[in-house]
Amino acid sequence: MSFSFKRLLPHILVLIGFVVLSLAYFSPVLQGKKIYQSDIIHYIGMAQQQKEFAKAEGEETYWTNSAFGGMPTYQLGAKYPHNYIKKLDLTLRFLPRPADYLFLYFISFYILLLCLKVDFKLAALGALAFGFSTYLIIILGVGHNAKAHAIAYMPLVLAGIILTFRKKYILGFLLTTVALGLEIVTNHFQMTYYLMLLVIVLGIAYLVDAYRKKVLPHFFKSVGLLLIAAFLAVGLNATNILATQEYVKESTRGKSELTINPDGSAKEVTSGLSREYITEYSYGLLESFNLYIPKFMGGGNREDVGKDSETYKAYTNLGASPIEALEGSRNAPMYWGDQTIVEAPAYVGAVIIFLFVLGLFLVKGRLKWWLVGGTVLSWILSLGKNWFFVENAKPDSNPITNFFIDYIPLYDKFRAVSSIQVILELCIPILGIFALVRLFNDFQKDEEKLKALKYSVIVTAGLTLVFLLFKSFLFDFESFRDGDYIEAYGQPFIDAVIEDRKSLMTADTLRTLVLVLLSAGTVYFFIKKKLSETLTVVVFAVLLLFDLVSVDRQYVNNDNFTSALRVDKPYQATVADKEILKDKGHYRVLDMSSEGQSKPGRAAYFHNSLFGYHAAKLGRYNELMEFHVYKNNMNVLNMLNTKYIIAEEQGNIFPYTNTDANGNAWFVSKLKAVAGANQEIVALDSLDTKSHAVLENTVFNENNLKANYQLDSTASIQLKAFKPNYLKYESSNSNDGLAVFSEIYYNQGWNAYIDGKLTPHFRVNYVLRALEIPKGSHAIEFKFEPAVVETGSKVALASSAIFGILLLLGIFYEFKQRKAKA
Known part of the structure; x- marks a missing residue:
């Protein structure tokens, strides 16, 4: 027992460290x-x-x-009923929001690196690099909680898959099922879809490696187990998936x-979605250097450049008071990229990118290739409509994006393609940490390590020197928005803004250069036996935290917090x-x-x-x-x-x-049938909706409707009771009539009843409900009774039961195996 606790102690300490760091970064939650x-x-x-x-x-x-x-x-x-995987998710998110998401970033990535057989110290270091990646912090600041939630479970899913491929079949299967179930429960299908693309890249790398090593039976056995795990994970989330699948067909x-x-x-x-809508937020080619130099393109749309800036002076020259000039300089238009809105740069970190480049030279085999493949694919797809040497790109400019939209299933269901960079933000820290793994082992000679270090410095530091020396020749620092500022404030104002953009780029490029040189120096001194392995990890932890947290705090800090009352009742x-x-x-x-x-x-x-x-x-x-x-x-x-x-x-x-206003419901005298959706929606421009209704020919014929209904002044229909999912009306009409209801038509759950009898209703006026009502007095009810919820809940319950049995059998088998070995 003591031996087991001794093995667990480092992980417990790391876990406590992650809790402390999460609460420390978002310390106002403690108040x-x-x-x-x-x-x-x-x-x-x-x-x-x-x-x-x-x-x-x-x-x-x-x-x-x-x-x-x-x-x-x-x-x-x-x-939803029987959504037990959601209960597990809520248990894991025990910290106050958003510290809970930061903790999930850390622990999920830590488990992934442990499953890749990385020492716990380096695994903890990698977790810091991933968790404090600027984009992952920024999305918490603006409230993209579902996206952050989904990203947080991505490493855990990869951990289960990798364990399975490492022939840890039972543990890998169980972890994959739970992790993927948690990933799906976050309800951000775009992020889960991007994870699937990375898993495909990983699978190809493992397939090629299995073919070369002649272990294809093991590969296909692993894939089979993973498919069963995926099937079970979907089952655990059946209600949400089925409901979403049903709804998406009716949605935008x-x-x-x-x-x-x-x-x-x-x-x-x-x-x-339309091609233009999908590619609206496309990452710029030059903007990609933000991953390495935070304010390479000025940072965000509104940056605080301070009282000593040229922008502040420009405001004062325009006659602004010191307070007005300071306020203007705190919201300076520094971003000069092509995206419409940018809150902050998607900064991955100078230190971890240096280690990533070092990993390109030190790491070999399938691990390197699926990580590099995922990084490259993520970057290219994030460009969206942008492409090499194409200025003012149109939505169809990028042939790879076009291919994915036209031929890859479901890709056209998601917008903001720039967000696929979460994949490279996941891959880069893994390869960066493996650079240190290879550095610390004795499989490679010191000469090879020094050679890799030299090439890494040439690539990373060399790039920063090029930007420092030739920035004025390479870039104009102009934004497509500058014309508006020129019109409002004149050319001198935008000249001052451009000078501040240059200053920000210069300062952050120098910052990146210093961090690269410090990182390179740390590696050099380790190779030369001047630093121990532990001290090297500590130095890199300090460098990483300074590098990432100092940028993160510029965009998400204590100022983002307010009283709980203001958030709960905004x-x-x-x-x-x-x-x-x-x-x-x-x-x-x-x-x-x-x-x-x-x-x-x-x-x-x-x-x-x-x-x-x-x-x-x-x-x-x-x-x-x-x-x-x-x-x-x-x-x-x-x-x-x-x-x-x-x-x-x-x-x-x-x-x-x-x-x-027409009221809750009314009888109409005339139905106008038109050829299709185009004519139906256009007809509403001049339609007298109080007495007439319009619908498509197909709906008219399917319901055997009449074009005219006799209507007298005594006919009435009144709403008597209403809830979000229930409406009750009473009608009185001396003739058979057609009632139109001012309620949105959605046939996947709304049922109409006349005197308790289920009665078909149909769509008119493009979005509303209509119902034929016999003459006389009647009670009409609309009930929202989505069958998909009942069906999905049964599937979720069955899946939970099956997984529970498999979990118990797996634990029993592992216990027997360990006991036999003992």
Whole structure:
């Protein structure tokens, strides 16, 4: 027992160290403060209604009316029965947010390196290099929690795969199942997809190596086990996966039926996102040097260049007061790359990139090639539309990106291709640490190590010297946004900004050069036996922490934290909100105030909003917004039951009551059948939605509908009860009628009942529900009863049971094996 504890003690100490570092970096959490994340603030607004429902009803709603007219909650934090893998995830994230994600970065990468048979000291060093990588910290600052969550489990998945290929079949299988289950539970399928691409690269490297070593049976046995593990991991997450798969077809990520744009021009027809949308955030060729030199391209869109900057002087020359000039210099437009928005550079680190280059010369075999392959693939795909020697690139400029969009399944479902750089941010630290592993072993002669060191210094330090000596010849430091500043402030202002951009690049290039030389010196002294292995690790730990943390703190620090109350309740009701909330009916609100436009989740916090904040809205509703809502088409606003409009005049916010809103439901006298989606959405421009409805011919014929319905003044339909997932109406009509409901049509779960009998309903007016109602008085109910949740929950329960049995059998087998060896 003492021997086992002695072996575990270093890992326990490392674990405690990771907890301390995570809490130290985000120390305000110890005071009860929370990080203010813009994306999470929007999410809180979007999720408020379902949160209140769960608290009041004691159950989950899988539909919310709070945003975009109504949508499923599958991508809004919905909780599912028998989701035990989620419970494990919550257990692992025991630290306060966002320290929990930083801890996951550390521990996951540490386990990966241990599975690669790296000494615990170097594994801990690698975990620091990965966890403090600037991009991974930045996304925590802005609230990309799901992305950070998914990235954190990536190394753990690789650890399970590698253990399996190392013939640790049982442990590898179990770890892969759990790790991949945790990866999927993060619900960021884009990051998981990118991980899959890296796993394919890894698999190719292992396949080639197995072929050369004539061990193909072992390779295919491992692949078979991993496929079973993947199948089980999917099963553990069955409900979310099935629900997402169902929803994505109806969302903006699915195929649109429209072939025209709002202006009438021809639309690019795709099965996923448009090429332009996919490549909107493409990494620049020059921008790639940000990975090595943090402010090579100025840093972020808003940088604090201080009182001694040329930008500060330019503001004062324009007549700004010292306070105004200081404020301007704290938000200086230093970034001169091609991306629209950049919060901070995706800095990997000068020290770890130096070690990565050293690893290129010292490390051999399959490990090197899958890491290099993953790095190169990640970098090329991150360029998106950009390509060599192409300026002002169009969305189809990069042939490799085009190939992936056109031929690689699911690639066209994701945008912001620059984020695939998370793969190189994972691969680079691994190879960098293995450079030290090879440095510390005796398999290579000191002469070979010195030769590798020399070449590494030539490459890394040589590159920085080129930038220092020739920057004015190589770069113009101009941004595509500079024209706006010239128009506003004049050419002298932008000249001053350019001087500050040059200064930032020079300072950070010198910084990188110094760090490279210190790193090279440390390696040199170790080779010359002037430093011990332990002291070398300590020196590199200090260099890494200084290198990465000093950059991280410029963008995410204690200033990002605020009181827990401000985060938990980020929106305060205005006079307009309070006035509208006096109306206890069921209606929608259009927030046109400046705050409502800048904070699209705000209105959803209090009301059923027409707008919201989400990356995967219902596709048809998004098209309705583009064609009509954004243009304030009152016909469309009325049919959506927009009873209140929050307006603003000269800073005063007030509610405008729209007395022309159609209400919750109404009978129409005429149905207009049109040829397709194009004609249906265009027809809404002038349609009298109070008495007429429009629909596609196919829907008209499938439901055996009539073109005309007799309608008299006594016909009525009234909403009597409503919840996010339930609506009840009472109708009275002396004739058979057609009722239109101001509710978003979504046939994957919404069921209509007339007097308790399930009755088919259909879509009209591009997004709304309609139902034929027999004459007389009737009770009509709409219930959201998604079958996918029930089916998925059963699969998740079965998968959890199967994995539990396999886990117990695996533990029993390992125990017997160890006992037999003893």
